[in-house]
Amino acid sequence: MKIFRDGTRFVMVGAIQILIDSATYIALTNVGVAAAPANICGRCAGALLGFWLNGRITFARNEQPHLHLRLARYLTLWVILTTISTASLVTIANHAGLARSWWCKPLIEIVLGVTSFLLSRHWVYQR
Numbered sequence: 001m002k003i004f005r006d007g008t009r010f011v012m013v014g015a016i017q018i019l020i021d022s023a024t025y026i027a028l029t030n031v032g033v034a035a036a037p038a039n040i041c042g043r044c045a046g047a048l049l050g051f052w053l054n055g056r057i058t059f060a061r062n063e064q065p066h067l068h069l070r071l072a073r074y075l076t077l078w079v080i081l082t083t084i085s086t087a088s089l090v091t092i093a094n095h096a097g098l099a100r101s102w103w104c105k106p107l108i109e110i111v112l113g114v115t116s117f118l119l120s121r122h123w124v125y126q127r
Contacts, residue, residue: 003121009058010117013050018113021046022105025089035093035101039086042105047078059125073124081112 024042029035051074088108093101 006058006121007117010054010113010120013053013058014110014113014116016053017046017050018106018109020049021109022102025105026102029093029098029102035090035098036086039089039105040082043078043082043085047074054120055125059121070124074120077116077119077124081116085109085112 021042024045025035025038028038028041033041051071055070085108089101089105092104
């Protein structure tokens with residue numbers, strides 16, 4: 001089934017994204033950048049690679065809608081998920097400490113990844 005193939009590829013791309021995203025977040029907060037801008041920078045780093053890889057590998061197909069339409073949809077989804085991720089990490093950092101937010105960062109992104117997969121497959125990249 002295509003959904004399992006797509007899911008496997010999405011998980012592989014997502015793992016790379018989470019590594020880049022989390023490493024950026026941890027590095028920036030470790031040098032004193034506040035949690036919110038550090039998370040946005042991390043998500044930007046992961047998103048740039050993820051959009052390209054998912055479009056070329058995970059959800060590639062012969063007849064593709066215009067790139068600007070895909071990009072607009074991707075950015076809309078990215079802003080919503082980034083807002084959720086950032087609010088979660090800032091809350092954790094403020095209440096449980098920065099080190100705890102470092103551990104929670106990948107977990108939050110994995111949970112948001114399920115939503116991202118479904119919306120990417122059926123809306124952003126329209127399978």
